Amino acid sequence: xxxxxxxxxxxxxxxxxxxxxxxxxxxxxxxxxxxxxxxxxxxxxxxxxxxxxxxxxxxxxxxxxxxxxxxxxxxxxxxxxxxxxxxxxxxxxxxxxxxxxxxxxxxxxxxxx
Amino acid sequence: xxxxxxxxxxxxxxxxxxxxxxxxxxxxxxxxxxxxxxxxxxxxxxxxxxxxxxxxxxxxxxxxxxxxxxxxxxxxxxxxxxxxxxxxxxxxxxxxxxxxxxxxxxxxxxxxxx
Numbered sequence: 001x002x003x004x005x006x007x008x009x010x011x012x013x014x015x016x017x018x019x020x021x022x023x024x025x026x027x028x029x030x031x032x033x034x035x036x037x038x039x040x041x042x043x044x045x046x047x048x049x050x051x052x053x054x055x056x057x058x059x060x061x062x063x064x065x066x067x068x069x070x071x072x073x074x075x076x077x078x079x080x081x082x083x084x085x086x087x088x089x090x091x092x093x094x095x096x097x098x099x100x101x102x103x104x105x106x107x108x109x110x111x112x113x
Numbered sequence: 114x115x116x117x118x119x120x121x122x123x124x125x126x127x128x129x130x131x132x133x134x135x136x137x138x139x140x141x142x143x144x145x146x147x148x149x150x151x152x153x154x155x156x157x158x159x160x161x162x163x164x165x166x167x168x169x170x171x172x173x174x175x176x177x178x179x180x181x182x183x184x185x186x187x188x189x190x191x192x193x194x195x196x197x198x199x200x201x202x203x204x205x206x207x208x209x210x211x212x213x214x215x216x217x218x219x220x221x222x223x224x225x226x227x
Contacts, residue, residue, distance in 0.1 A: 004156075033213060043157060043202065043217040056214045091156045095213055101147055102213060104156030 002026045004105035006092050012111045013082055021077045021108045023092030032075045033093040033102060034067065036060070043091070049075065050098075082112045119203060119218035126193055127226055134188040134221045136203035143205040146179055146186050151200045151220065160201075161188075193225045 005024045013019050025032050034046040048056040049067055064086075066078045075094075079086055089109050093102040117138045126132050136146070145164045149157035163170045163179045163186065170177045176189040190197050200220040207216045 031213065035215075042219050043151075043204075045214050045216065048213060058214075089154075093156075098213060099145070101159040101162055102157075102215070103159065106154075106156045109154075 002103075004092055004094055004103050006090075006105035006108050008108060009106070010109045010111070012113065015084060015112055016081050018078065018080050019082055019110060021079075021090050021092075021110070023075045023077075023105055024073050025075055025092065025094030026096075026103055027073070029094035029096050029103070031055075031095045031098060032067075032069070033095075034077045035091045035093060035104075036088045037091065037107075038088040046077075079110075082110075084112050086110060087112045117203065117205060117207070117216050117218045119201075119221045121219055121221070123222040123224055125224045125226065128194060130193055132190040132193050132197070132223055132225070134201050134223065136186040136188065136218055138184050138205060138207070141207055142181050142184070143207065146177075146203060146205045147215070148175075148177055148186075148188050149202045149204060149217075151202055157202055157217075190223070193223075195225045195227050198223055198225050 007022045032049040035043050037043045045058050047061045064080050068076050089107040091104050091107045093104045095102050119136050145162055147162045148160045151157045161170055161172055161177045163177045174191045178187045200222045202217050202220045204215040204217045206214050
């Protein structure tokens with residue numbers, strides 16, 4: 001069964017550094033998402049992406065964050081100037097249509113020190 | 114403000130029994146509600162989706178009900194097994210759209226004892 005893959009599984013970075021989290025969505029899906037989950041808390045929506053542009057974003061997704069689909073298979077989340085509070089599990093997801101269920105990857109655990 | 118709530122306490126049941134998990138939401142009526150399973154250190158896995166015009170949905174040992182008057186969904190696992198032990202999340206688009214800007218509940222941790 002096709003799956004969403006994320007790399008790396010764990011990323012440690014120093015405060016103020018930039019990180020790029022990578023995702024390969026399911027190949028025939030058109031909608032892509034990033035969610036995050038701070039340890040012990042709820043899964044939170046960050047951004048959705050369709051047709052090479054952001055379609056929705058939450059209040060969390062401020063100017064520090066950006067997303068890109070640099071080629072036909074990858075979908076990336078860039079976090080500039082990381083802060084301690086950015087430490088979380090970041091999940092990529094994809095779906096075939098806007099109202100079909102999400103397929104999540106197993107996440108990248110980001111630790112900012 | 115809009116919110117979605119699940120019983121944060123863990124649910125412990127004996128193998129073979131039926132587990133019932135509750136999801137309550139406020140304000141807007143969503144077009145549909147989704148249930149996901151999450152294992153420790155893993156991403157959520159989709160289980161079932163129920164639409165606003167559906168009262169009940171089944172998939173193998175799973176059953177979901179959706180009461181838009183009570184603003185509540187119940188998630189049942191019949192003949193539970195230790196392998197069903199996980200955290201179960203409900204999620205919906207609180208804007209009422211049929212979209213995927215999902216708000217997740219905090220999840221209910223289910224422990225099935227052999």
